[in-house]
Amino acid sequence: MCDDHSSKTDVIIVGTGAAGIFCALNLPDTLSVHMITKDTLENSASYLAQGGIAAMKDAEDYDDYFEDTLRAGHYENSRKAVDTMIRQSPMIIQDLLAYHVNFDRAGEELSRTKEGGHSQSRILHHDDITGKEITSKLLSGLRKKKNIIIDEYTRMVDLVEENNVCRGVVIVDREGCPSVIHGKVVVLATGGIGGLFKHSTAFAHITGDALAIASNHHIQLKDINYIQIHPTALYSPKPGRRFLISEAVRGEGAYLLNAAMERFTDELQPRDIVTTAIRDQMKKDAKEYVYLSLTHLDPDTVRTRFPNIYKHCLKEGYDLTKEPIPVTPAQHYFMGGIEVDLKGRTSMKNLYAIGETSCTGVHGKNRLGSNSLLESLVFAERAAMEIAQSIPYTPIEEMPVDLSAYKGRDFDAEYRSVVLDEIKRRDRDFYEQWIGNDDHIG
Numbered sequence: 001m002c003d004d005h006s007s008k009t010d011v012i013i014v015g016t017g018a019a020g021i022f023c024a025l026n027l028p029d030t031l032s033v034h035m036i037t038k039d040t041l042e043n044s045a046s047y048l049a050q051g052g053i054a055a056m057k058d059a060e061d062y063d064d065y066f067e068d069t070l071r072a073g074h075y076e077n078s079r080k081a082v083d084t085m086i087r088q089s090p091m092i093i094q095d096l097l098a099y100h101v102n103f104d105r106a107g108e109e110l111s112r113t114k115e116g117g118h119s120q121s122r123i124l125h126h127d128d129i130t131g132k133e134i135t136s137k138l139l140s141g142l143r144k145k146k147n148i149i150i151d152e153y154t155r156m157v158d159l160v161e162e163n164n165v166c167r168g169v170v171i172v173d174r175e176g177c178p179s180v181i182h183g184k185v186v187v188l189a190t191g192g193i194g195g196l197f198k199h200s201t202a203f204a205h206i207t208g209d210a211l212a213i214a215s216n217h218h219i220q221l222k223d224i225n226y227i228q229i230h231p232t233a234l235y236s237p238k239p240g241r242r243f244l245i246s247e248a249v250r251g252e253g254a255y256l257l258n259a260a261m262e263r264f265t266d267e268l269q270p271r272d273i274v275t276t277a278i279r280d281q282m283k284k285d286a287k288e289y290v291y292l293s294l295t296h297l298d299p300d301t302v303r304t305r306f307p308n309i310y311k312h313c314l315k316e317g318y319d320l321t322k323e324p325i326p327v328t329p330a331q332h333y334f335m336g337g338i339e340v341d342l343k344g345r346t347s348m349k350n351l352y353a354i355g356e357t358s359c360t361g362v363h364g365k366n367r368l369g370s371n372s373l374l375e376s377l378v379f380a381e382r383a384a385m386e387i388a389q390s391i392p393y394t395p396i397e398e399m400p401v402d403l404s405a406y407k408g409r410d411f412d413a414e415y416r417s418v419v420l421d422e423i424k425r426r427d428r429d430f431y432e433q434w435i436g437n438d439d440h441i442g
């Protein structure tokens with residue numbers, strides 16, 4: 001039996017990845033904030049990020065960084081958004097250091113590495129678990145805030161809307177019982193769409209719910225067929241999330257090898273180009289994978305630079321320092337999303353979107369590696385500033401909602417078909433290549 005109940009708060013943040021948390025941290029303590037997540041706090045793509053976070057090295061790096069981001073994005077990026085992200089990047093790193101994020105250092109200096117598509121070493125990292133280091137430190141900051149409450153295993157299933165003004169969200173708990181959170185402002189920070197694919201590096205519960213809900217409310221979406229396939233996930237014949245072999249591994253000099261153990265492409269090209277090269281090679285070899293080899297690199301460097309990847313591969317039966325590992329492309333990142341301006345505002349009043357579920361236009365057609373954590377943080381902070389300035393002073397309005405309409409529904413199936421049908425409508429080729437075969441759908 002479900003008890004119909006509702007609550008109210010100034011700001012509702014849906015999603016507790018890096019974007020949601022950083023937005024909450026940047027809101028004034030005078031606002032009440034209610035955060036919800038569909039799963040546990042730790043189960044977000046933000047926790048999984050391995051390689052690092054890109055940031056402009058110094059003023060001379062601006063032009064190269066701008067060009068690298070645009071080249072990777074096939075020049076379809078929003079130049080304004082890229083400019084905003086790059087200029088704000090040094091401040092974001094200072095913010096993270098203030099939250100005690102422990103980036104690797106070379107002596108006193110922050111150590112910076114390269115990844116495919118970057119012409120300069122500008123990526124900050126913490127071993128190969130940068131996302132966990134950043135997100136857990138931000139979460140520690142969040143836990144100290146008295147104005148913020150967080151509910152786990154709580155799923156947003158709809159927006160409460162009146163004449164294109166957002167007034168709250170409908171949620172369901174673990175038992176499927178619906179209720180309403182009324183709010184002055186809603187921030188969607190629900191991440192990507194990996195859970196819609198059988199072969200993805202992301203968590204299965206991250207299924208693009210916000211996109212389906214936005215589409216149902218006629219909120220503007222952008223480029224939702226721009227979906228990045230990561231070239232190198234550890235191949236396994238078993239179903240489930242694929243373990244990512246970070247781009248940084250190729251950045252450190254790993255080789256891609258075909259079945260005859262020969263190199264077949266330049267490993268440091270942007271990821272869509274490397275993905276195509278791998279797919280072509282798999283077809284030629286008639287295999288479901290190619291190999292990635294680090295055996296020519298110093299074993300101690302491999303173990304110390306990639307301890308997490310090293311340990312995981314060992315668990316799967318491969319010693320990275322002694323043998324090549326099988327790798328295959330897998331869905332990894334979502335460049336499109338809910339269309340937003342540079343302050344995270346969507347086409348619905350009082351509704352914001354940040355992080356992977358939003359589309360600022362920063363990535364264009366293809367994301368440059370390590371730009372997504374940065375984008376999430378830059379635009380989460382900007383959205384928080386805008387909310388602080390514009391949140392209405394008037395009391396929270398409680399709109400009546402018929403909760404019986406949310407009982408007993410299969411939201412997974414409903415929302416999956418809304419998102420996948422829209423992707424198919426916009427890009428049949430992509431759909432047929434990566435989704436069309438039932439085998440790809442989780």
Ligand SMILES: Cc1cc2nc3c(=O)[nH]c(=O)nc-3n(C[C@H](O)[C@H](O)[C@H](O)COP(=O)(O)OP(=O)(O)OC[C@H]3O[C@@H](n4cnc5c(N)ncnc54)[C@H](O)[C@@H]3O)c2cc1C
Nearest residue numbers: 015016017019038045046049051052156190191355356373
């Ligand atoms: C394996 C892997 C490695 C990566 N490595 C890097 C890297 O090295 N550098 C980099 O810059 N980027 C990397 N990325 C990408 C980057 O991690 C993400 O783009 C970024 O963290 C997205 O943050 P987010 O806060 O938008 O979403 P997420 O961190 O995915 O958080 C989404 C949140 O929304 C919640 N949610 C979803 N739907 C609902 C709903 N209906 N109701 C309630 N809650 C909901 C989820 O539970 C979760 O809390 C990587 C991604 C993966 C998967």
